[in-house]
Amino acid sequence: MALKRSLLVPIGLTTFLLGIDAAVSLGLVSSMVAFLHSYGGGPFPVAPPNGAPFLIAGEPANLVTDQGHTANAAGGTALILVGFGGVLALWLERRSRKKWDRSSPVFYVWAVIVLLSFLLTMVALIYTFVETSMTGGQTIDLGVAEANPAPTRYPDGRWTPENWYAALLELPLVNPNNRRVISGNLGMMRGWRWNLVALFVLGFVLLVLVGLEVWRVRRRDTQRVSMAEVLGDPAK
Template identity: 70%
Template sequence: MASSRSLLLPIGLVLSLLFIDAAISLSLVSSMVAFLHTYGGGPFPIEGPFESTFLLAGEPAHLVVNQGHTTNGANGTVLVLVGFGGCIALWLERRSRRKYDRSSPAFYVWALIVFLSCLLTLTALIYTFVETSKTGSQEIDYSVARATPAPAHYPNDRWTPENWYAAVLELPLVSDDDRRVIQHNLTLMRGWRWNLIPMFLLGFALLSLVVLELLRLRRRSTQKVPMEEVLA
């Protein structure tokens, strides 16, 4: 019985798409981190009663950022271990099949890394959306914000960066430049959160192709199909 065609080519194509998507995600998270450490720290002038103003510290007292660290961990795993590691593993696999008529151990190690990476991405996806949902219905109490002069941080509740700056935009900001910069960076924050969905789907597609190729290799070893058919 002839074996099915090799899946190494589609594996390589999906790997390329996943690598690009992870690079985009990493750049979006990095832009958020840069914003938090520079402009996002404020303070922002807010319109008060009787044409007065007060300053709001750019970050709250209880800022939640672990979901960003988890996402960056998933991004780094995809880029380094799955991406660069995958290029090496696929090269060794093709070389081993052509030269030694057998599969490379590196391909099996890489398959395990792809599985763990997919789990990590799923964890980041769930964690980020749950944390954002838990803190998404909050509003900044105007009276508390007024009574908390900068550089003191707004003391109420826990906030993700995305939800905090969305709430800041609901306040009467004095500067249109502040509003424009915050809105731009808020869009980037929402972008990396939603980008976790295609990153997980691509990771799952890659894992599925790798598993199918491993099953094909197992059938080939059981049926003793010539390596020429495996490379077809």
């Protein structure tokens, strides 16, 4: 069934929600980065049940963070180009339709940006969950950690920040405050990973709405041209 009514209002609402979610994503990732460069660097005292206390560096030797950079890029694109850019595109689109009864070229450019932003979010979502899954399920070997005390970083394995600090919490940390701070920041790390799902869903909904609106406008314009040709042809 053909769409007769404009979808600019639901597009605007979805764009607003996407921008808010993108801002949340950027905030959570930035919080993780700040933690890694400050408190998360450690070292943290550990008291093995059958050994002498020692210090463990706050980050492992093989810490992977590219998934965080990708998520940051997806959030930034969704906020700046889709969110703020959408405000301009939708305003110009309304103005163009009201004055000249046609679409603004900026709206079509923005529609392409919405598509590219959705693809970037999809890549970030898949990459992050795959990387987390591939590096998950590991534990920190106290023997290896004790043999490589801080400032030497734990040498074994390959870790995402989320998996590393989850494993760190399984150790007998001496300071309860360390456990509290690490646990709080671990929650934010898990938060930005799962927030990518919401960003993906909102991006998909926006892409569908924009695609339907572009299709509706193009179909309407085609019908107008066809009708003009019929009315303008005396033989018809």
